[in-house]
Each structure stands twice: as C-alpha cells, then as structure tokens.
Amino acid sequence: MDEVLSEFIAETNEQIEAAASQLVAFEREPSNFESIASIYRLIHTIKGTCGFLDLTRLAYLTHAAETLISRIRDEGVAAPEAVSLILSTVDRVQTILNGLEKTGAEPEGDDTALIEALEGQAISAGEAVPEAVLAPMPEMAEAAIDPMPLPPATPRPAAKEQTTKQVHTREAATIRVAVNTIERIMRLVSELVLTRNQLIEIARSNENESFAIPLQRLSAVTTDLQDGVMQVRMQPIEKLFTSLPRLVRDLSVELDKQIELIVEGSDTEFDRQLVEVLRTPLVHIVRNCADHGIENARDRQAAGKSASGRIRVSATHEASHITIEIADDGRGLDLERIQRKALTQGLVTPAELAAMPAEEVYRFIFAPGFSTARQVTQVSGRGIGMDIVRQTVESIGGSITIASTPGLGAAFKLKLPLTLAIAPALLVTAAGQRFALPQHTVIEAVTSRSNGVSRLRLAQGAPIIHLRDQVLPIVDLKRHLGLSEEPFALDDDRLVVILRTGAATFGVAVDSVADVQEIVVKPLGASLAKVPGFAGNTILGDGTVVLILDVAGLAASLGLATSSNFRAVAQPDLVELTKEPTRLILFRAGPGVQKALPLSQVSRIENIDTKEIELAGGMRVLNRGGSIMPLASCWDTDYASQPKWPVLIIGVGGEPMGLIVSEIVDIVDERIDIEIAGSNETVIGSMVFNGQVTEIVDLAYYMKQARPDAFERGHARKFNILLVDDKQFFRDLLVPVISAAGYDVTAVESGSEALRLVNLGVEFDAAITDIDMPDMNGYALAGALRGNKRFGARTIIAIDAYAGPAVIAAVRAAGMHDVVGKFDRIQLIAKLRDALEANAFGNSAIERSASVEKAA
Template sequence: MEDFVQDFVAETVEALGALDNDLLRLEVGAAEPDLVPRIFRAVHTIKGTCGFLGLNRLRRVAHSAENVLDAIRKDRLAAGTEVVTAILGAIDVLKAITDHLGATGSEGEGDDEALINRLDALHEGASATPAPPPPPAATLSAEEAALAAAWDATPAHIPIPEPVPAPAPAPAPILAPAAVPAPRAEARPVAAGEGAAQSIRVNLDLLETLMTSVSELVLTRNQLLQLSRNSRDNSFAGPLQRLNHVVSELQENVMKTRMQPVGNAWSKLPRIVRDLARDLDKKIEMRMTGAETELDRQVLEMIRDPLTHMVRNSCDHGLERPAERVAAGKDETGIIALHASHEGGHIVMTLSDDGRGLNLVRIRQKAVERGLATEAEVAAMGDNQVAQFIFRSGFSTAAAVTDVSGRGVGMDVVRTNVERIGGTIELSTKPGKGSVFTIKIPLTLAIVSALIVDCAGQRYAVPQISVTEMVQAGEGGERRIERIRDTPVLRLRDRLLPLVPLRSVLGLPRGEPGKEGSLVIVTRVGAYEFGIVVDSAQDTEEIVVKPVAPLLKEIGVYSGNTILGDGSVCMIVDPNGILARAGRLDTSAGGDGVQAAAGAEGLHGSERVALLLVRAGLGMPKAIPLDLVARLEEIAVDEIHELGGRMLTKYRGKLMPLIAADHGVAFEPGTRKPVLVFAEGENSMGLVVDTIDDIVESDINVELRSGRPEAIGSALVGGRPVELLNASHFVGETAGTWFSPPSVARRPRGRRVLMVDDSPFFRGLVGPIIRSCGLEVLATGSAEEALARLEAGERADLVVTDIEMPGMDGYELCRTLKRDPRWAHLPVIGLSGHAGAEDVERGMAAGFARHLPKLARDDISRAIGEVLQPETCA
C-alpha cells in the first residue's frame, strides 16, 4: 500500500501544480471551452483515488471543492473572485496535506471545517438542491471505483478485482519536484497504433547517481584521449574514437533527462501575483513568455526562490496603486513581465515592471546611514550604481515591516544564489518608468565546455560560455595593447576593450619581457565585456565541475576545479570574480560604463604623440592628444541639462560643464554619448563627441592652419586627414580659468613667457596652458629665433622650451642663456617626450629649473606657479 500512496502523491502534486494557473485563467474569463471540465476532472480524480486509499481528510476537502466546480460547470455559479479564492484555498489545503502525506505517510492533523463550510455555502447558494454528502470511506461509487482502477491499472500494481473500463490516458508526467520524495519507476502502457510517447517515472536519486557515473566516465574518456595523443601506438585510435562518440552521446542523453521547462519554476508566480494584488489593493497583470525554454533541473530548483522574491518585490515596491498610476498617466493595471530565452549556452531571464522604479534618493540616504559609502561617494555614483545597494545584506528602504517585505532579507540572497550557480544578475531602473532585472545562468552545472589556457606555466580552465572570442595581441600593428593611464586596453574593431592580466589578478610571477600576456580572451560578464590576458590557449575540453575547496572560496576568483585528461588538477577561473578582484570595473555597478583614466607613460620621439581619434558631426575625424584627457566616460543624454545656454550634468557629486566638439553632434533622447573629461584637481569639464574611433601614435605636422578657435589645424595621421582640436579653447569656453592653480591665478597679469617649439602643433597646445596661468606668451619656432628676439630687446620672465629641435636643441639654448649675464637669471623649463631619470638629470645639468613631459598639463601649470615666485619677477 505504501507504493500506492507514493504514486498517488507524485501524480497529485503534478495535478495540483497545474490547477493554480487554470483557476486564474478561469477567474479572468479565459475563452477556453475545456478549462472548467479540465479543472473539474482533476479534482474529481483526486477525490476518487482518496476514497480508494482511505484518505478521508483529502477526500472531504476535494469533494466540497468538486461540488463548487460542478456548479460552475453547469452554469449555476459564476466564477467570480470570491468563488475562485475559495477554490484556491481548497487547492492550498490539498497541497499541504499531500506534502505531509509524502513526507510522513499520513495526512496529518488539521481542522478543515471552516473551509469546507465555506465551499458548501457557495454550492448551496448556487443550487436549490443540497449538495450530496461525501460518500463514506468504505463505500465507492461505480465511477470512483473505475477511476481508482484506471489509476492503478499497471503491471507494477496489485490488480483490483473489479474489471472496469479505463478512462482516457492522462498527459505524460514530468519529473517530480525535488521537494517531493521521488517514487519508484512506473511504466505506462500505450495502446497499439497510438502515437503517444511512453513515459517512465524515475527516482531522482537514481538520476543523480547516473549523472555522477557519466561524469566520471567523461573524465576517464578525456584521460584515454590524452594518452592516445601522446602515444605512437595507433592501434587504439579506432576504438577510442568509437568510445568518444558513445560517451558523448550518453552524456547528451543523460543531460536531457535532467532538463525541464523553465516554466516549471514559474508555475506558482501567477498565483502569488494574484494574491498579492488582493492584499496590496493593486491591479497587477503577469505576462510570461518563453516558459518552454529548458534548463537543468538543479539550476531550475536554485532559481525558483530568487524569482519568487523578485516578483514579490515588484508587486510590493515596484508597482503603484491604481490611483497613483492614473495620476502618473499610466494604465491602472501594472504589468510584470517575465521572459526566458537561450543565449549561447545560457538561459537569460528578464523580469521587468512598469512601476515607479527604485527610490534612489532613499537608497542613497540608507547607504550613507549604514556606512556603505560616504556622501561624496554616493553623490558621484550613477543611478544604476546606486541601485546595486539593494543587493547588500540587510539593506531595506521600507518604512515598516510587512508580511510581504521590509526586513532587508532577500535581494542579497537572490544575488548569492544566482552567482552560486555561475550566473549574473543585472539591475537597471528609471524613476517613474520601472525596473528591469536580467538574470543570466548556465544551462547545467555538471559538465561544461571549457577553454584551457596557460599563464605563468600553469593551466587554468575558463568556461566557454563566458568566452566571446580570442585575439592575439602584439607590440605593434592594429592589435597592440595601449595604456590609458594605468589601464591596459586593446583597440578591438569599434571599441576600446579594457584588459585584465591574469598574472596580476592571481599574483603570479612576471614573465620575460616580450614573452608574457599576448593572448586576449574576450569575456562577457553581464553587460560588461573585457579581456583576460594570458600567455596561450591549449585546447577546449569537456570538464566535470568539482566544487572549490573551502580554503579557496575566500579568494573569489575560482568557481571550482576539475581533473584534466592527463590526471592533473586544474582550477576553473570565475570571470565575475576576476573582474571584481582586478578592480577595473565594479560588477555591482550595473551599466554605468567603463571609466578609464586616459594618459600615456611617455611619448616615443620628439614629435610623435598618442592621439585619441574621435568623430563629431559630419566633418573629417578629429584628434586630441591622449595625455590631455583625464577620463573617458559615457553619459546618458537624458542626464544632460541646459542652464543659461550651457550644458551641465551631474558628475562625481558636482555639476560638470559640457560642450559639444562640433555643432553637428547629435543629442538624441534615450541614447548615451562618449565624453572626454578634462580635469585638474577637483574640477572637470566634458567634451561630447559622437564616437571614439581609435588611439594612434603619429608624427604631427600641421599642414593647414584653421581659422576657427576650436581647431589648431589639419594634419595627416596614419595617412588620413584629421582635424586637430584645440582643447584649451573648449576648456576656456566652458570653465573659464578654473584650470589655473590658485597660486598662479591670483598673480597679476603682464608677465611674459618665451615659448620655444619648432612644431606649430605643440605651440598651439602648450601656449593655452601657459595663458591659463595668467601669463602672456611670446611664441617662437626655433632656439635661434628666441635668442634673436631677446637680443632685439624682447622682455621675458620665463623660458619654456622644447628639447628635441633641429639646429640648436633645448639643452644648448639653456646653456647659452645661463652663460650670458643678461639672461642668466631667466628660469628655463624644458619639455620633452622623454622624461626619464637620465633625461631629467641631463636637463638639470644644463640649467633647467624643471624638466617635464610634454602635454603634462597639471605638471606644467604647477611648475610655472612654483618657478615664478613674486620675488623672482621684476
């Protein structure tokens, strides 16, 4: 009898699981002719089988619910909210009793009289004929006996003495949820000539054992294949090839037994939304698409609770009450949309609502109150970065604790559960428009395809589902690794790709110069794409994932380990952990873009300069020295405001002025624009462009001077014409003299600087830096011209000179000045593309007051302020 009960529990769980959604469709009046009969049959079958098994408590509740459904079926009772709520209450009780029955073998104690009386009252109010009393446990009607016999009519069961006609075959069952003890196998016969597929119920423990055995078989297969590759004996090649094929096929089929539609994890959500809408006095519609998308049962179970919590949050926090929605110009019914799809070995689920969005002001306040960030740090964050605080443990903005939420428990568990299975969760929100959660999870956790890479002589596995492509970088050519300040980047087609050297993240020893870190594994984590720099890639391999040792969990960069074909242990790196550990991007920031400090370590020649090529408007490409740019940002057009004819945006807790690099730059709502940020100290301004094209290093020769103040002129860069932007013009237009150091900005005007540089391009760049310090500039193109103008009586308080020049260079010019008593008092600042220790020492020996890199704007301004003390200037 125990086997019968367990079989009954499994089938009843399946039947009850489908009833919630059917009843919700009934409540909204879905036009499905078979809907009411289908619900009635399910409850009727449960009642009949309960009588056969002597489950009186279940039978009484099911009988009362069946009477109400019968009244609905015969059009004597309307399926309104009150009626459906009562039936749903009965379904809940049936579920609870069934769960207890499966776990303990008994129905358990409970008082169901209030529910039964409520159901009976609904039935009696619909019909003058009183409801027939439930049959006694010992007596079965002919119909109930037939149902019980049909349910039990399998070779594995003890046959029932009464011969009865069998009803129509039931739908093929799915695997029982993990919470229900799995019953023994049950074969279902199919009549000859029927096209229906046979199904079998298998114990879940047996499936797990089978999966483990297949995993070990895959490891053994890999080891044999490795031995075969290293052996000269080819006699095993044929059998191994066949074994490889069979193992792969077996692995695929076993994996299929674990796959279930993601809709199984969604089945309870419509009911949850319906009940919460009633409790919260809201109108909510749940829309679900992609429920047929399949994934591993283990992953399905782990994603069920996070989804439930997120839906409850959307109902409680996200969606407004009808009156609020109407006042905001929305439909009074809020929408929660859930969608699933396959994407490159992942399942991507998006949960969105069209509600009020997160209360970012309150989140900022709470973050500061709890010490998670300072006021300055919070003010500098973008909206999506601030939103990530809701994933912190114990974080809640609710004014009061309710039955639904407010305890600060949940969203941190959501993120933890998602990341535990190798997934990612992203959040974006827009005040007044709603929020969108995007969850990306692997299809399975047991066996994955991985890329085996080498770094510092050690092998690591990178899950292939995270790998977008591989790029071989070099010292020169188009695919060379550049540096924007301290961040290495790779120019990959139409974007700059930030790089994370695996050696640095793992603390591995540096390799020989020119022999390390040339292969870039382009990896995507959520919305972020970056490159992991390794030495080489060896092979791709199916690996069996073993959990990471507790000792290594705190490191945060490993998701597990595996055994390779040669028997060695290999660590599986976690791209999420690498990204967070490297500190290049904050993985909880949620889509605010890459913030890379722009600059170069030095120029490689007197007139070679690293240029940032951009496009702005419809004219030719534009260029600006990379060293002048402090940061590259992306700013939403919707976050740009206009005040007094000037564009402003909130940036790092302050208002930052913006100016377009060209009048043709488009500002379309809903888009994001690249911004070149110029900064000094706490001040910054932004130059808005359409796209960032490239970083190049080139000789600069201005061939056509520009008549416009915003451009220095045109030059050939890499064989193509570009327009050289005058950064100082844009700074002056937007921010006045705020670049000037205070000690210099207060200095009276009238002092003059003799600037010497044979390049018009650099004269056009350095001159404005000097002028921003409140000084006049006397520009010359050679050392000889500079001396001639001094001989002619031109007055100068400071000389700023290039060092590498044709004819007399900067060193010789300085020595000449220091030897002549008339000009020996003049301080000289030397500028060079080379500013290493030896260069500085040579400059000091020649008499320079300072030896600085070209285009080091802050250093030049600071040096001028230090050199031109009041007492040194007449």
C-alpha cells in the first residue's frame, strides 16, 4: 500500500468518526447550523479525495450521502429516519475502509439499495428506512454499481519513501509519525537517561569541577527530551469518547428510551496504547447502563424522574492515574437479583452471601456468563460483556469499582495507569536485593507495633497483620523468593507494604523502602519470560537491573482472588462437609493409608526421643523433666525401631496429650468432602486428596484413651450444651472439644430437632448453632428459642465459616450472644465459658430444677 493511500485511510477514519458524532449532535439540536455545515464539509472532503485516488465505490456512496446532507443543510431539519440512513452510510464507509486497509483495494459489494435510499429519503419525519438498508454489511456480495456522474479521476502521484506527513489545519500544524518510530525514540531516550545517571555517579566520585556545568546542561536537556517524547505518546481521551454519542443514539432508538449523554474531561491526556485497549470495555459499560440501568420514560415519570435518562462519562487526571467514571441516573443495580443469580450459578454459599457487603455482591456481575437480564437481546443478556471489562482493565494494571443506590443509579469507576511505558514504582529491599512494586497497587507502608494499630500475628503458622479494623494475610518477600529460610519474625519495626490488586488486599513484608522512582518498564527476556512472580524489569540510574514484582501473582500465592476469580461451588456426590478450605495436617501412622486432622485441633508438633517413651498403668507416657504426658497411637509398633518420633500435642480440658505418628507429610488447605463414612470408631471417614485415599481421624476416640479422666470429669458443675449443625463432620469435630472443656453435649442435625427436644422439656444451659442449615437456619432457630418459655434468654452462640462484621451484626440482631469461626475451638470455649459465667441463668440444669420444685 502506497503512502498516499495509507494517509487517506488514517485521515478518513478520523473524519468519519467526527462526522457521526456531529450528526448525532445536530439531531439533538437542529438549530445548530455549524454542526450540519461541518458534517457537509467532512463528507465533501472524503468524496473529493476518493475521486483523486480513483476509489469509485467510496466516491459513489459519499456523493449520495453528500446530496442528502446538502438538502438537510438547506432546509435546516432532519427526520430521525434520515439521520439513521446517514449513520448507516457512515458504517458502510467504515467497512469499505477496513477492506481497503487490509488489501489495498476496495472490497467488492453492492451499495445500490443504500444509494437509492439516500437519493429518495425524505428529510421530514414519517417515512421509515428499509431494515435491510440499515443492517450492517461486514461482507458484501459482488454486484455492479449504477453509473453516477463523478468528478474526473486525477492521476495518482508516485509513492514517496517517507514515514511522516505534515498536515496543516480545524490553526495548528500536526505531523504524522509511524508508531514504530516513536517507540524506537522512546527506547533511545531511556538509554540516554540511564547513561546520564551513570555519568552523574562518575562525576560525584571524581571531584572534577570541569564536568559539572556540561553535565547539568546534559541532564536538563535529557529531562526535557524525555518529557517531550512522553508527550508524543499521549493524546486527548476525546479519541476514546468520540464514538459514544453515536452509540447512545443508536441504543436510544433500539431500546425505545430517551437517553442523554454527558461527556466531561475530554481534554484529559492518556497513553495512546490505552485508548485503543479501553474502547471495547467502555462500550460494554455504556450498553449495560442503557439497557439495565436507564428505565423507559413511563417508569421514570412514575418514579418522579425526568422522562429522559442520563449517562455521564467523565475522565480526570489524578497523579499517575486516570480515573474514568461511567454513571447513570437509572434504577441502580438489583442487589437481590444478583444474589439469587450468584446462588443459582453456585458462585457463593448462602453463608458467604450473608456475610458479603453490597459492594462485594455487585462484583458478581463480572463473573463469566453472569447476567440478570430476563431475556437475551441484541444489546445485552449473554453475560460476556462485563467479564471482558474486568479482564481488560486488570490486564493493564487497573481496577474497577461499583457503587449503586436503588432508584437513583449506578456508577462504574475505572482507575487506570496514565501510561504503560513509564510508571511510578516503589523500590523495596529484601535480603539485600532491590525490587520494584507498581505504585498504583500500593495503599500504604506500615511498621508493626505490638501495642499499635498494626500488629503482627501468626494464624495457623502463617503471618497476618491486624491493621486497624482489618486482618490481612502477609507474604514474606524473602521467603517467597527463596532468598531466606529463616522463619517469619513477629518483631516490632517490621515493615509491611499494604497492596491491593482487584478485590484482594494483603501485605508484603520487606526490609526497607529504598525510593520512589519513575521507571521505564521493560519486558523480561526470553530466558526469564516464564519465571513466575515477575511482571518485567527496569534499569535504575546506577545501572542496576531491578525486577518488577507481579502483584497479582503475590496475591495468588496467598490463595486470594485478584478481583473476580469466580469459582463454582462443587456439590460432592455423598456427604457435603464444608465449602470452605480447611487447613489440614497430613501424616502417616504405620503402614496404612495417609491420615489427616484439622490443624486447629493441634496445639504444637514435637519430635520426642524414644528413650522418653515409657509404660505406666498400661498406657504409654512421655516422661520429660519429671512431668508425665499420656500418649496415644494409631497403630502398634516397636518404638525402639527409630530414635525419634513425631508427636501431635493436643489439649484436653487444659491437660495435654500426645498422638504418636510415623511421619508428617504436609500442611495443606483443602475442602473436606467425606466420600466414605468411617467403618470404625477411630475414623470419621475417608476422602481422596491428590489421588491418595486419606482418613480423617476421630480425635475424640484417642482423647478418651489418653485422658479418660479429663474427658469425663469436666468442671464441678455440669452445663448441658445443645449443639446444632447439619453436617456430621462438624458435630464430630466439636462434641469432643466441648466435652473436653467439661460440658455435657447433646448434638442434633437440624433446628427442628433442637426445638423438639426443648419442647419435650430437655433443659439446656446454652445453644451453639450453625448459621447455614437447610431446613431452618441459625437466625430462625434463635428466634424460635427466644420465643420458647423453657429456653428464654439463655446463651446462644453462632458458628460460621466466616465470622465477619456483617455476620456479627446479623447474629446480634437475631438475639444471639456472639459468633465464632467453626474451626476456632479455643475462642468457642472461651466465649461459651464467659457467657455462662456472666449469665443470670448460670445454675446447672439440676440446680434450676430443684429451685423450681422448691418454689412450687
């Protein structure tokens, strides 16, 4: 393709977008003569150039469009049908241009019907345009074109070997430069910056004054050159917004709604690469606002609104970011419908959904295949658009948030990097090495304090940070990158950088923050491209190569969803135990299959010497330092066969016991799905993990063996506890824990069974109930117990997989005392003991019965 034709295609693409936008503006404001005059000039220019380049098909089509636009200009009025016809012509011109760009020649096709419609179209309202004419034609059949008088073709000049063209203009001179040329200049400027910085380092060490002034001048020129080249990459975001007036106009017609578009901040400058990347996501969001958000005129007026809905698209520049907001004044997102759809698609459990704030529920609309539309239309309903939005925004390091107010509208806010070429970064150190964190992912850097707002803790062996009212997981950067094997230290003055990517918020423990710099992002070389954990590299002023950390990869290493890593909740074939992963300790005990226990049941793990194992009273005990701890074992063996044995230390009513095992295999997070129920009292059941059959050990059996006195003795006064959980696993898990704390336990599988016992006259001092149960959830059970005269105001504690703030509020609103995580057995016993001791009904069931009889 020669240079003249290439320039024509580029210029015409720009002009055709401007023509469509101005035509929509003229339809909205027919008295604006300047708009239609500008459209006429644009179409006339395209037609004249077509004749110059001997592009016959385009010339015929634009000539017919020019005639109709001339009539509209002269009469000063345009029917919607006439505007639709011209816009269809714009689409056809665009199709021809695309074919011309690909092959260098006009694609074959038949424009006869469209040309005849343009020539015969009435410009006043009332005459409809044939649907076949308005339909898009990406591929057109071969046919002859009726002759039409055209300007004579002028011989095309020979192509020139050039990469730029000066265009004199709508009082400014611009020059077109090939993109590859700009990119090459950018790379050279980056190398110049690095060389400048190295010269500065050399000058500092050599104390030669003669270099100072030239080096200062070089530094100033280099900085100006860098800014200038960066400016070449930038262009007004208006380029991204140009197609929106036409889009909203077409949606208004198709959906039979009155929609007004308001565009703000069009002069905000943006990296030209990102403009093209964001075009499709922006279209998807605007279409959703028009279809799902804006109501029809009748419904809007019934709700006290204006008949015409508004979609506002705005752009603002904030430091190193661009924020694009798309907001409508429609009905807002339907929270309940999104919740029902999420449950139907298995994206969340009822318990998880109850704990979610509205903002988190809204994010389900980004799930693949998710749609709340009652029917699929040409505009929306297939559930793919918002998924594309999420993927695209996150792929360029951006984030998207949603706000919605019922009846008032919804807003989508996209926070995006200003440019992909040069980005501000936080330089951190770990084990003496420097790494770069993209600054747009950094929320804050905090120093740990044991008595402050940022406290480090270990949860099941993994570091977490209590930051004000949040609990966040932590990645220890040194250990994560294999730079250190030292265990994580919970010391004061540990520096933690708080990061956010998508919906995931977490911390990264580093040694120090070295600097904040604007870095030139370079891709990893071929030898490092497949190494996980890094998003690229950069070269600092001292010549050091620094790796840029992949923040999404760091979040994934913690098991966090980076934004909308939506999962379907699998339904097991037999008994479903829990939909949330449980931290399990995998071990072997003799020659049998692999075994497992929830890690929450284990206080610690020790390696004991064989010589410390003795027999006393018919059982093995650990004799250490004059104290004796009973031992239990899952198999019979000769303990003298090896010098040391791993032992799981478990607390029973405050008194420890040990479970001897032969090998600790691993600690993993896994969903517990019992596929085969236990056939003997030592095992709850079996599951398959990583292809291996794994037995879930019934710890209560070994507790009774090792500490029968502590297991049965309990406290002087017995309290009778009602445990309600529909899952056998959790009943088996919690009954021995509660019993070991000295309480009598009655465990049932449903709320209705619990109420039946209470109504029969069984006395309970407290109830512990699961929230998420099929026949009657925990909230309903609590209400029924509170209304029962026998139970009255006694203690009710909820247990749930996620005891977050929303669940706590719901639990207390239902009249329950508190809520505890299902695997937090220590907290459960502490809450139960505190509640019973503080309760006015703290007498045992036997003592209460006696007092009632005496009073009678």
